[in-house]
Amino acid sequence: MLKKIQNESIPTIVDTKKRYSHWDKIRHLKTPNKFDSIEQYWHFIKASRLQQQKLLPFIENFSFILTDDIQEKIHQIDSKMHGSVEAKNINENKDRYIVGSLIDEAISSSQLEGAATTRKVARNMLKHNKPPENRSQQMIYNNYLAIQFINRHKQDDLTPSLILELHAIVTNNAMDDAVDVGRLRQDNEVNVVDNRTGATLHHPPDFQELPSRLKILCDFANGNAPDYFVHPIIRAIVVHFALAYDHPFADGNGRTTRALFYWVMLKNDYWLFEYITLSTHIKKAQIQYDESFLMVENDDFDLTYFINSQLKFIQQSITGLFDYIEKKQQQAQDASNLLSAYLADGKLNTRQVILMSHAVKHPGASYTFAGHQISHHIGYATAKSDLEKLAKLELLQQSKQGRAFIFIAPNNLEQRIKAYK
Template identity: 25%
Template sequence: MPRLTLGVNSRLSKDYKFTNMYAPKFTITNSILKNVGLVEAAREVIINAPIVPSYEKKFREEAIARQVHYGTHLEGNDLLYPEAIKVVAEMSARNITSANQVIGVVGQEKDIQEVVNYRRVMDYISQLYSQNNSEFIYTEAILNQIHLVSVDKLVSPEHAGRYRVEQVTVRNTQTGEIFFRPPPAVEVPFLVKDVIDWLNSAPNRELHPVLRAGIIHYDLAAIHPYVEANGRTARAFATLVLLVEGYDIKRLFALEEYFDRQAAEYYGAIASVSNQSSDLLERDLTPWLDFFTKALAVELSRVKEKVRTLSVDSRLVRHLGGRQIELSERQLKLMEYIQSQREITMATAKNILSMVSEDTILRDLKDLANKGVISKHGVTKAAKYVLSAS
């Protein structure tokens, strides 16, 4: 059993005792501790950042698109990112469940269907997470539903949302290399039940959510309950754990992008643990948790910096009494520049919005001034617009 003696908060700084038959083995290393600390720091900034609604909505849509694209690309989907974005955008506009319903996207039908399915998976876990409460119960039915949606129209019905009945091997989809052999099919139902029971056990809920998400991600990937889409299912279920347990972080992050960009390291971390022993209970998950926490720390740190550039200046927030405002796409671009340079002239604004008339830019600036966001200094064409809280 792991002995957790260092920590960022109470869930990392106590001697943690598992009460289930299943007890994942791992050690809280300085590296893991540092990663979780970075996650907490980024989470605090992102949650409290006074992002205007239009920024936040756009950023969240981008994060979902990245989740969907990189989450499927990691498993060999060849659909290009711009095409995946088109699929996600079209699904936001109308109800789509089949690749045949998607218009104007260049790609193989199977690849398009995988993107459609994974977007629907994100919708499903969002619905579950919206019902979030301290008594949320993780179930095999939820796991099976995630898988069923992931493989809709891709596998035969007897394999959709149902545990495998044959032996499989796990390969790196990019190299074809066999990484490890999952447990025999006969053990799958018992192993899945054990890890779900562990996740639901009250004492085990005291463990930090980031570690819980990392552990369930590894367990499901290692058990490999299904004939296909185990990676997508494991990542979606781990995301559900983060969302339910207070780490939704405005839904602005996409772990899948880091996993895909570091595919060799991702598969290598899983394999390094899986090849330790044929017995899941004997494996030390530390290398995997080191990678998983690093991935989340890197992704959230990136989001944190992006949020800082999109957030209304703190002095402006105080001036507006914490009020958030709705800005147009053009005004977003103007405000990004004003926030970074503290002021803007009409000449600069025209360069930024080169496809827009001067009259339109003037209306946008006047609207920002009327909303109390900026103020105008000067009356000639050389007039400057500055943050009104300056």
């Protein structure tokens, strides 16, 4: 029967609609005509997958299959990395995009772990360099520092000590027991629980195995294993899964895991990943994200499910970045047109034009030296000069809030700009 089926060229590792589906999906499909039951069809798919799987050097024998769909998605990501990135002129506004992406990734990654604060409040805290006021804000602030840490160490080999240092940054002042900050868990009391139902989804490995498991993960992340080529994007995704599976810390596992994904991508010269906010898209589809972990564990550690899921989030993140850039470039062009007289006289620089484009749309908005400094990745003296000049030109109203100067967008700002000759 099996030989006859193979000769008739029906789908093998994918279902009849060319999807790499789990048994939970397959069992609800109509049985293909060439099979006696849906169970027989599933066994045939599984046998076909076993012939094509690539084993990974982890204790549980993680594996994956390089499907046509995965290869196509990786090619699309690589093409955008090396093609349309230049066309979008990201580097012209590199600092501004990096700062915005760092803030958004820090917020979304922390919210995935339960941080309860609004994006507006969190952005205000980070942009104006305000100290965290509660644990949720502390988590977001820590994530912001962690992503910067990853960027500074992107050329270094990953080591267990570097991972512990990263965890210490992620969890500083944000754990129930401060002794757990920056150290591996000391017991087996940590489980992955469904926040909606309270059901236990995953029992991580024994805590005594963690040092050796972390060494295996680092060897893989650094490209020292296996003895065949693993595409850097696949490697980063596997690192993401492996650390999440081990759950080596009492808390802060998710935030540390997602930061390490970025580390692997940046180490392999995928510089575009400085700008994308993967956690934003994971947060929008957290149920599917959680399900992809479960499908792997319930199907002989076949990571293909998780790889497919993560590639979708990566593609969404890149699309979101390009949409953001296009929107910002249009806003900058509109602002340049509106402020053309000031630009012609050399009275405004690009940073000031960007700020003015925001101020025109947000009468009453306030700006500070620290916020402007962080938004544009500039020094304090430059930020101070930018805002004071805008006040001198009467485009912003200078005031004082406590001991700090603030600069407010007047309600008639557009009229003031148009009146300039």
